[in-house]
Amino acid sequence: MSVKMAAPILRSCLGRALAGPHDIGRTKPAWLAMALVAISFLSYPAIASSFSAxxxxxxxxxxxxxxxxxxxxxxxxVLSFGQVAFFAVSGYVYGIVSGNFPDATWATWAGxxxxxxxxxxxxxxxxxxIFYARVAAWIVPILTLVLALLLNTFLGLTAGAQWTIGQVALGGYNGMTGIPAFQIGSFVFQDYAFYYLVLxxxxxSFVGLRAFVNSHRGQVLMAIREDVIRTELLGYDVRLEQLFVFVLAAVLSGxxxxxYVQWGNYITPSVTSLQxxxxxxxxxxxxxxxxxxxVAIVTFLLNQLSYILSSAGNQYALVIIGVFLVAVMLFAPEGIVLRLVRLAQRFRIRKTEVA
Known part of the structure; x- marks a missing residue:
């Protein structure tokens, strides 16, 4: 098959995957809004200082x-409270590898x-x-939280000189500092370049995962969520699929x-705390x-809220975020954004029926 023939097929398959039923924002106005938001983020550095970016x-x-x-x-x-453990492991290992070869341009890639x-x-x-022992679903959050707290305790005890790996000190509760920024050749991703790297x-990640959840494998994953035994009877290796997604989620946390370690050039054990x-x-x-x-919208907004409140000296950022969680549990168990979207859909349907 030639490239000219394959390209339309690839675009068609990708389009069906991205516009599939397993996420909100499938209408043309929604895609237009997402495109405008993406353009806004791409052009933001043109009007913002490097500090703001x-x-x-x-x-x-x-x-x-x-x-x-x-x-x-x-x-x-599968609920996990331990995603910060993989976040920390990835950051610390990057710091150790890249910090031991500060003059090598390949060190940040290797890290x-x-x-x-x-x-x-x-x-x-x-x-x-967890999955091959068929651990009960309610135990998984506890096990993953224990992993995070054990890692937090261990990293806090690494203040001595014996916890220096090569020329990099783990630092105990003071953390690891002087972590190099990512670079390609002599180009270092700092300020605006770092902003574009993160964006x-x-x-x-969004495009790839949206295609994944709308793919056949994504449908298998949701079938497992709904009924493990029935999915297994259909011939799928449930434990392997769960393990795959567990590892994929850990890599995303990584x-x-x-x-994070390139943003601040440091990391401390506090990133694995209960909070x-x-x-x-x-x-x-x-x-x-x-x-x-x-998830993308709310994560961005809540991180922005926390940062603004903390930088202004307000100590109640976590309390305010906790209030959001309580409100969700009481009034919108499916989530605030999804609740608003579904209410809008019902309103549009009723308006169409009346018309």
Missing amino acids: TNVAYYLLNIPMAFGLSLLWGYGG SLAGLAAAAALAAALGYF GVVLV ISGLL QAALPVIWVAVAGRDSLLA
Whole structure:
């Protein structure tokens, strides 16, 4: 098949996947709105200082981790409180590898690959025992939270000189500092370049995951969420599919971890605290756990809210976010964004019927 023949088929398949039924925002006005938002983000550095652009990058960089939890919990039916553990492992491993070769242009590439591989390996080991031992669904959040808290305790005890790996000190509760920014050759991703790096990662993650959830494998994942036994009787290896998504979610958390350590050039054990472990769950629950678009919107807004309140000296950022969660649990269990979208759809249908 020639390239000219294959290109339309590829575009058609990708279009069907992106416009599939398993997320909101499938209408032409919604796609137009998303395109306008993407253009706004792409052009933002033209009117903003490098400081402001870096702040916006911070609001964006947690979105891949939230996507991973949405995929795992919303589409797969498995709740995890331990996504920050994979976030931290990826960030620390990146810091160790890249920090030991500060003058090598390939070190940040090697550190990125090593960080993601470490997060994937940890998830594969934990996920194997969870899914192949058929651990009850209600135990999984506890196990993953324990993993995060154990990692938090361990990293806090690494302040001594014996916890120096090569020339990089883990730093205990003070954390690891001086972590190099990502670079390609002599080009270092800082300021505006870092902003575009984060934005690119978020956009590619969104498009790729939206295509995934609307693919056949995504439908299998949702079938597992609805009825494990029936899906198994249809011939699918349920445990393998769950393990795959668990590892994929961990890699997405690892991507956020890599971006975070390059944003601040440091990482501390506090990223695996109980408070931080709860935040991704809150973002996804408030948004609507089975909508990637809703998760992206709410994660960005809640991160922006937290940053603004914290920078203004307000200590109640977590309390305010907790209020959002309580409101969702009481009035919109499916998530605020999904609730608003469904109310709008019902209103439009009624208006059409009346007309």
